Amino acid sequence: MASLRLILALVAVAVASLSASGRGGNTGLSPGFYDLSCPQANGIIMSVLEKAIANDSRAAASLLRLHFHDCFVQGCDASVLLDGGASEKNSGPNKNSLRGFQVIDEMKAKLEHVCPHTVSCADILALAARDSVILSGGPHWEVALGRRDSRTANLTKANSDIPAPNSTVQALVAKFKRQGLHEQDLVALSGGHTIGVARCATFKQRLYNKADVTLERSYYNGLKTVCPKVGGDSNVSPLDFSSPRRFDNTYFKLLLEGRGLLTSDEVLLTGNVRKTVDLVKSYAENEALFFHHFAKSMVKMGRISPLLGAHGEIRNNCRKINS
Ligand code: HEM
Known part of the structure; x- marks a missing residue:
């Protein structure tokens, strides 16, 4: 009996250390991860964010999107923040589009000053996304922490794994499933488009290729003034204009x-x-349900393939790997 207990205990330790040492496990993340090592972390992130939003009201939207584009490419590992030739920043979905990098730099610099070499860039992204939603009037959720930063980026995956704006619903469902996310996560998380804007280049094909009959007439005509047939690709329109x-x-x-x-x-x-279809209707009727599902799905998305334990590193500068 005693030896059986010993074997079970050894198996439990082995499973725990396995799941805490590589990608994919959830068990290594916890909300209190920096409670002792950097209790100021969230306060610092929040104060930089408040200032950033006061200067640029779009900053909240940009930071929410940054976390999404990080997590969908080899997991939530801050790979999106790395500079360089093979940077994910140069991919189709990200180039001339992703924003908020300087805000993350400022958060990181302040954190390095107060708690050097402690808070990962991947965790900063997760906290900044959550706090951006709160400051915009959305729901709160607890962010599990302890992600580490990758030493690599993946430009090819950024091109293939981030969904395109002209996708069919089947393609969207498939890309979300690949990340362990389901239809409910897809619809709830798409609700992130309640803030922020999109460039004309991302919706022009709806206006001119062949008239899109799903667009309400006056909205369609308004979009054509923002987004002319030729040029104007960088002009922007709100994702939720009201x-x-x-x-x-x-x-x-x-x-x-x-x-x-x-x-x-x-x-x-x-x-x-x-x-x-059913979920769109439910969320349109019931904001509390949308908030509840959005928070749940953000937690799920934030747990995509984190680097844990001895894997990856805590970058000193979010734009480059430690030498
Ligand atoms: C379902 C698949 C999705 C597609 C195809 C998609 C596509 C896009 C596109 C094309 C833009 C405009 C980019 C530009 O014009 O430069 C955009 C903006 C945005 N997306 Fe998504 N997105 C998706 C899901 C999400 C998710 C899951 C979130 C977050 C939970 C999100 C948050 C945002 C935000 C906040 C903006 C505005 C950013 C800003 O104003 O800087 N999106 N998205």
Whole structure:
């Protein structure tokens, strides 16, 4: 009996150390990870963020998106922040599009000053995304911490794994499934488009290639003035034009009115997948349900393949690996 207990104990230790030492496990992350080593972490991140949003009201949206684009490419490991030729910043979905890098730099610099070599860039991204949602009026969730930073980036994966704005709903579902996320996560997380803007280049094909009948007429005509047939690719339009800085469920209400900006927004309602259609309607009716599901899905997304234990590193500078 005693030897059986000993074997079970050894197996438990082996499983725990395995899951805490590589990618993919969830067990190594915990909300209190910096409680002793850097209790100021969240306060520092929040104060830099408040200042950034006061200077640029779009900063909250940009930081929320940054965490998403980090997690979808080889996991939440801050690979998106690395500079250099093979940087994910040079991929199709990210180039001339991702923003917020200087805000992360400022957070990191302040954290290095107060608790050197302690808080990972990947955790900064996760906390900044959560705090951006809170400061925009959205839900709160507890962020499990302890992610480490990668020593590599993956430009090819950034091109292939981040969903495109002209995707079908089937393609969106497939890309989310690859990350362990399901239809409910897809619809709830797409609700992140309740804040921020998109460039004309990302929705032009809806206006001119062949008239998109799903777009409500006056909205369609308004978009054409922002996004001319030739040129104007960097002009922007809000993803939720009625409350672009407020995190609420208006995005879903607008989808029901044919006023969703991207094809990838629109197809959640018109793409013939029963589950996504039902969820769009439910979230449009019930903001509390949307908030609840959004928070749950952000926690899930934040747990995609973290680097744990001895894997990866705590970068000194989020833009480059430690030498
Ligand atoms: C479902 C698949 C998704 C697609 C196809 C998609 C696509 C896009 C595109 C094309 C833009 C505009 C980029 C530009 O014009 O430069 C954008 C912006 C944005 N996306 Fe998504 N997105 C998706 C999911 C998400 C998710 C899961 C989140 C976060 C939870 C998110 C948050 C945002 C935010 C906040 C912005 C505005 C950023 C800013 O104003 O700087 N998106 N998205």
